[in-house]
Amino acid sequence: MELRRIQDYLWEIPRHGEMRVPGRVYASKQMIDELREDPALNQVENVACLPGIVGYSLAMPDIHWGYGFPIGGVAAIDAADGVISPGGVGYDINCGVRLLLTKLKRADIEQHVDRLADALFAAIPAGVGSHGAIPSLSLAELKKVVRDGIGWAVANGYATPADVEHIEEGGCLASADPDAVSAQAYQRGHRQLGTLGSGNHFLECGEVDEIYQPKDAKALGLEMGQVTVLIHSGSRGLGHQTCDDYLKVIGRTAERYGIKLPDRQLAAAPTKSPEGQAYLGAMAAAANFAWCNRQIIAHLAERAFMEALSLNPNELGFSLVYDVCHNIAKFEEHVVDGKKMRLCVHRKGATRAFGPGHPALAPKLRALGQPVLIPGDMGRYSFVLIGLEHAMRETFGSTCHGAGRVLSRHQAKRAARGRDLVEELARAKVVIRATSRATLAEEMPAAYKDVANVVEVMEAAGVSRRVARLKPFAVIKG
Amino acid sequence: MKKFYRELEHAGDLAIEVFGGTRAELFAHALTAMARLMVEEKGIGNVARQEYECAAADDLDLMHDVLARALNLFLIDGFMWREAKVEEKSRDRLLITLCGEQYDPSRHRFLREIKGVTFHRLFTGRGRDGWRAEIIFDV
Structure with missing residues (x-):
């Protein structure tokens, strides 16, 4: 594959074949050398073929193979005559x-x-099929959750109005259509609010162990040695089933709409088509469910802290810095070739990183820029970043989302054979509680790239900058 | 018994290759393989049945639907099967019978979670030695 170096940390896949735009990959020389034979780069090319894509098919430095779209991919598609792709959001x-x-x-x-x-x-509750964090909700109540997002959590005592300003989109996509979500999706999700799930999801207690931008850190309330809580989870079975439902529906319409798919998992329909609109309503509903899920996990974590450490809420001082999504498609305005356009920005394994002054940011954060949260692995560190103005011009206001795997699940399990990972992490002063030893092996630190290299690329490219580093000391895994 | 499926090395998730002497057997083996990956076979009784029909224009859609429906029987209803039977009602319509019982974590050993059946690189086809499929599961 031809890869042209555009800048120190930016590489271009020239437009060829069915590609409508070039591909662009943010990566160091070493990362690119490791990626050259990776099918993830072919996926960047495939995404570049989608109708209505503008600018570039983008890949962040944590790019790795995904279903259809690569993980770490960003595609901005003309809202007027382009497509929406469930595969571009993910399961x-x-x-x-x-x-x-x-x-x-x-x-x-x-x-x-x-x-x-x-x-x-x-x-x-963590792990496979985890449920029962809060009393089971009726279908009517669950439909309110997916319609109102964090508004439901505020109304039911799981969130405060102050939390809303610290959540991307205020924790609710108003376009949610509860009736576009299938019965199976509701059945899979109805007992899962407030649960972590399995795989790479976690709750991590950490401490701020390095500050890169004292002024930004102060604005976010971050101090050296401070105890933090990082929560990584999503829309659980409800979101998963929603993606699956619409991959099927939209995949079957491709021929009718004259859309050639290099990969069935890239299924896409015109944004304005009935199928595209239905998916957007269902996707927004699942997104609202996910915000409530993370909110309730945070609520449960606050109670656990208070009970374990015999503290009252004021002594504990639990407060939300920010909540970001990294698998979503949203309508945003961006300037393309000097022209303001309304775009449907697909971010799959990528994080919104709006720069200072962006009107979508809450007034408290507008002068600073958007906080971006980048988890690493459970043994090393995670990062807090801030989005920069340059991101708006170069990446449709997007940056990386995590470390990216370096070992397959099989390889990780083989590497973990005969080792006591809990003991190894304990020696590194990280306490682990996990429901499954197999998951622990699959998620071992060595299974992931060093996230520091990933965030450094985005900083060198001027897209986002490091504010602080968080070192984990207690991790809850599914 | 000849191994009817094998796991493939795969970067992020779980991929398998499934074999069958006939088309119907390929679908049945894919169903049984999915069950084996999730729950240890030992201890799963054969005391209840679940039947459903799937229809689709091509074998890829059909394979996805057959497996996704069975997966939801486990994820939503807690039904785990020991054996799967597939009857071809017509070229594009299959009758699936799953024989098993309610999953009970106190008696059954859970192996790993499968969250979904993907269309990514999904393959079914007939070769010189019989039928073959490749399936990637989201885990």
Whole structure:
């Protein structure tokens, strides 16, 4: 594959064949050398073939193989005459990350980490088929959740109005259509609100162990040694079933709409078609469910902290820094070739990173720029970034979302054979509580790239900059 | 018994190759393979049945539907099967019978979660040695 170096950290796949736009990959020289034979780059080319795509088919430095779209891919598609693709959002609709602060310092709770981990593990259902975090909801109530998003959580005591300003889109996509979600999706999701799930989802207690931008850190309330909570989860079975339902529906319409698909998983329909509109309504509903899910997990975590450490809410000082989604398609205005356009920006394994002054940011954050949360692996660190103005010109306001796998699940399991990962992590001062040893093996730190290299590329490219680094000390896994 | 499926090395998720002497057997083996990947066979009784029909214009859609319907029987209703039978009602319509019982975590050993059946690189076809499919599951 031909790859042209455009800048130190930016590579271009020239337009050829059916590609409507070139591909662009953010990566270091070493990353590109490792990627050259990777099918993920072919997926960047495939995405470039979608009707209505503008600018570039983009890949962030954490790019890796996905279904249809690569993970770490961004595609901005003309809202007027382009397509919407469920595969461009992914199965876990609005999978995302939220960061909470406490008033605690790591040193204050050094002796209580095991007790805290036990309390969190008991309070937050994790793992396969986890359910029962809150009383089961009726279908009518569940439809309110997917319609109102965080508004439902506020009305039911799981969130405060202040939280809303610290969540992407205020925690609700108004375009949600509860009737576009299938009965099976409701059945899969109805007992899963407030649950982590399995795979790479987690809750991580960490401490701020490095600050890169003191002014930005102060604006976000981050101090050295401060205890933080990072939550990574999504829309659980409800989102998964929604994606599956619409891959089937939309995949069958391709011929009718004259859309050639290099991969069935890239299924796409015109945004304005009945099928496209139905998917958008269902996707927004699943996104709203995911925001409520992370909100309730945070609510349960706050209670677990208070119980384990015998603190009242004021002493604990749990507060939301931000909540971002990294699997979603949203309508946004961007300037393309000097012209303002309304685009449907698909981010699959990519995070919105709007720069300072963007009107979509809440007034409190507007001068700063959007906080971006980038989890690493459970042994090393995660990062807090800020979106920069350059992102608006270069990446449709997007940046990376995580470390990206370096070992397959099989390879990770083989590498973990005969090792006691819990003990190894304990020696690194990370307490683990996990429902499955197999998941733990698949998610071992060595299975992931060093996320520091990923965020450095985006900083060098001027898209986002590091504010602080978080070092985990207790991790809850499914 | 000749192995009717094998796991393929795959970067992010779970991929399998399935074999069958006939088209119907290929679908049945794919169903049984999916069950084996999720729950250990030992201890699954053969005391209940679930039947459903699937219809689709091509074998890829049909394979996806057959497996996705069965997966939801497990994920939503907790039904786990030990054996699968597939009858070709017509070229584009299959009758599926799953024989098994309610999954009980106290008696059955859960192996891994499958969240979905993908269309990505989904393949079914007939070769010199019989029928073959490749399926990637989202886990």
